[in-house]
Amino acid sequence: MDLVLVHLFPDLLNLYGDRGNLVTLRERARRRGIHVVVKEVRLEDDLPADGDLYVLGGGEDRQQALVARALQQHAGTLRAAVAGGAVVLAVCGGYQLLGHGYRAAEGQQLPGLGLLDVTTEHPGHRARRLVGNVVARCTLPGVGSLVGFENHGGRTRLGPGVQPLARVRVGFGNNGHDGTEGAWCGTVFGTYLHGPVLPKNPRLADHLLTLALRRRHGDVRLQPLDDRWEEAAHLAAAARAGLRLRR
Amino acid sequence: MIHAVSALRLAGAVAAAKAVAGATRVLRLGGGTVLPGRVARWLFPRVLEELTGALDPVVVVSGTNGKTTTARLVARALEVAGLKTVSNRAGANLQAGLVASVALASDLCGRPRAQAAVFEVDEATLPAVLPVLRPRVLVLTNLFRDQLDRYAEVERVAEGWRRAFARLGPTAVVCYNADDPQVADVARLAPAGLPFGIEDVSAGQGALEEAADVRFCYRCGVAYRYSVVFLSHAGHYACPVCGWSRPAPCVRAETVRLVGTSGAEVLLRWDGEGFVVRSGLPGLYNVYNLVASAAACRALGLPADVWRRAAESVRPAFGRGERLTWNGVALRILLVKNPAGFNEVLRLVVSEQPRSLLLAINDRTADGRDVSWLWDVDFERLQGLEAHVTVSGLRAEDMALRLKYAGWPEDRTTVERDLARALRRARDRTPAGGALFCLPTYTAMLELRRVLFRWGVVAPFWED
Structure with missing residues (x-):
């Protein structure tokens, strides 16, 4: 079995240890004997159409503006890949760009890809940034709790076309008001959680891997791994956020 | 009359700081490097300005890494030159820490028992304290990713620095790391700049590290081309579009020999002069601290030999x-x-x-x-x-x-x-x-x- 991972703009969107998500997906696939090909896409490159799983990280405002422009050129390819069952995971700045658009702090409007029915606005640098540890209950079956750290100025509102990825127990989530964190629709997932998100949430990582493998390899079921350290880190992170979890 | 009132308030603030520091020590509450400053500022908000007004020269060191060691090197050089120097040790580099360090080194009338001062200042705090401290020399070491939960973005810190330069005195000299493209770009707005850097390409490494965060020209948004990378994004770079490149450093490490964790041997060039310094500070990052302190000493007009003697006598601090x-x-x-x-x-x-x-x-x-x-x-x-x-x-x-x-x-x-x-x-x-x-x-x-x-x-x- 093989898997094609596409890492979009690793040199621009890599602010919060984002490569941890890539490493986690790659290693968890390899440990199950799956052959993994990682393709890195930079500003001047074409977007590979054959990806099973596309990953976008977060970046500073300036990097995000550069990426927003480049992403528009890849919109067609990415939409076609998603229509063909490919999985997309986007974190923070990348998540904002998967939506309809992002209005930056200075009022500048960045176009989004419209892959998720969400809109994001930055209320300006005077508004408080949403920063801190997060514990949330994931809406995906079998995933349970999610832990991570959020740090964003933008407030994201969900439209009727998406589900929240999780319900916040500790932290702010999408906008600090409605208790939602992240969004998903079909095989497209967005979240504000870094930490990075996948190492300490191995069940979410496996959920994404399973979906991505099913695109070409039928009804795949992943064999369980020894996740003692992953679970220990998950529980420790929840405890630092003030919650004693049981898994 | 107003003057007398300020003098009284200053004396009160200094006395309170000393009392608090004494108490924290007796009660073993810790190093007493911050709380005395908080109390003094609460009693007299202008305390830092009043206490540092008579100090000359004042040197401020800021940046992500290397502040503590660079400041220690510069302070030692001033001491070697015969100037009694006050500085904030132990990384107490926010406003309260600065106040505490000077208050504790002053007499009860608020007269510092020192002539010169070297302060390490938190990179986000720098814009607020520059107009108060009015340094003769400002040293900018580097800007790396650090504590993003507090600073939000490296770019925001750089913007703060750009604005802060407007408040520097007309004779102030900014010593800056020419090898760090973001710092060098910020320094373009400085009234007088003195770049420092490493020349020895054999001390470099191949690819950029994962943590390197600024690799894009501030003006063009295009990736810099590097001929050599020393650490993180520090190296020799040029923008392929606008052609802006690393400024040629005035104070530079021509050759670098690292001796594991025991230290480094550096051939330093300072104007026309070149001399070898044997330092007990290990690692390439400390070579940057050495060169940064040398640049500060040159800006202060100290003889090269004073700096060398200081550099060779400084041992690594705790941690x-x-x-x-x-x-x-x-x-x-x-x-x-x-x-x-x-x-x-x-x-x-x-x-x-x-x-x-x-x-x-x-x-x-x-x-x-x-x-x-x-x-x-x-x-x-x-x-x-x-x-x-x-x-x-x-x-x-x-x-x-x-x-x-x-x-x-x-x-x-x-x-x-x-x-x-x-x-x-x-x-x-x-x-x-x-x-x-x-x-x-x-x-x-x-x-x-x-x-x-x-x-x-x-x-x-x-x-x-």
């Missing part, structure tokens, strides 16, 4: 590679604060081939509450090392997981949250006469210091 001996084991403690610094420390540690390592990761405010940065550190570099790693601190589990995904074997990792116990277990893994390398984050380092003080290995912090 910066200081050598300790404990129960027949050599203890080396190296503070880790951010990916750029951690990568350099790992490079240094691996070159010594130790058998035992202790990594202590906390996530308190002073450490950065977000531990994501551990994933930007190249722990893959540890592969091939015949060592056992003990992980500790509030985020020990995060560290252990990071090691697992860096390919480090689980059976050579021990998780022990309690730092005192972790230290003992790591020592038990160290062969007699061998070295134990401890890599703590900031508050873990303070905790380590307390443990070692309790065991009689080191003196308390404030006696530094």
Whole structure:
């Protein structure tokens, strides 16, 4: 079995240890004997159409503006890949760009890809940034709790076309008001959680891997791994956020 | 009349600061490096301006990494030149820490018992204190990713610096790291700049590290081309579009020879003069600190020989590679604060081939509450090392997981949250006469210091 991972703009969107998500997906696939090909896409490159799983990280405002422009050129390819069952995971700045658009702090409007029915606005640098540890209950079956750290100025509102990825127990989530964190629709997932998100949430990582493998390899079921350290880190992170979890 | 009132308030603020510092010491509440300053500022908000008004020269050092060591080097040079110098030690580099350091070094009328001052200032605090301190020389070391939960973005810190230059005095000199493209770009707005850097390309490495954050021209948004990278994004670079490139440094390390954790030998060029300095400060990051301090001394008009004597006499401070001996084991403690610094420390540690390592990761405010940065550190570099790693601190589990995904074997990792116990277990893994390398984050380092003080290995912090 093989898997094609596409890492979009690793040199621009890599602010919060984002490569941890890539490493986690790659290693968890390899440990199950799956052959993994990682393709890195930079500003001047074409977007590979054959990806099973596309990953976008977060970046500073300036990097995000550069990426927003480049992403528009890849919109067609990415939409076609998603229509063909490919999985997309986007974190923070990348998540904002998967939506309809992002209005930056200075009022500048960045176009989004419209892959998720969400809109994001930055209320300006005077508004408080949403920063801190997060514990949330994931809406995906079998995933349970999610832990991570959020740090964003933008407030994201969900439209009727998406589900929240999780319900916040500790932290702010999408906008600090409605208790939602992240969004998903079909095989497209967005979240504000870094930490990075996948190492300490191995069940979410496996959920994404399973979906991505099913695109070409039928009804795949992943064999369980020894996740003692992953679970220990998950529980420790929840405890630092003030919650004693049981898994 | 107004003057008399201020004098009275100043005297009151200084007296209060001294009383608070005395009390914290007697009660063993800690180093007393911040609280006295808070009290003095509360009593008299203009206390810092009043206390530092008569000091000349005032040197301010800011940047992500290297502040403490660079400031110590410059202060030592001023002392060698015969100027009594006050400085804020122990990393108390926010406003309250600055106030405390000067208040405690002043008499009760608020007259400093020193002529000169060297302050290390937190990079985000710099814009607020520049108009107050009115430094003759400002040293900018570098801008790396650090504590993003507090500073939000590196770019925001750089913007603050750009605005702060407008408040510098007309004769102030900005000594800046020419090898750091973001710092050099910021310095374009400085009234008078004095660039420093490393020339020796043999000290460089190949690819940019994962943690390197500024690789795009501020003006063109295009990736810089590097001919050599020294650490993180510091190196020799040029923008392929607008052609802007690394400014030629006036003070530079022509050749660099690193001697493991024992120090470095640097051929320094300063105007036409070239001379060799043998420093006990290890690692390439300390070469940058040496060159930065040399640039500051040149800007101050000190003779090159004064700087050299100072540089050769400065030993590593606690947590910066200081050598300790404990129960027949050599203890080396190296503070880790951010990916750029951690990568350099790992490079240094691996070159010594130790058998035992202790990594202590906390996530308190002073450490950065977000531990994501551990994933930007190249722990893959540890592969091939015949060592056992003990992980500790509030985020020990995060560290252990990071090691697992860096390919480090689980059976050579021990998780022990309690730092005192972790230290003992790591020592038990160290062969007699061998070295134990401890890599703590900031508050873990303070905790380590307390443990070692309790065991009689080191003196308390404030006696530094």
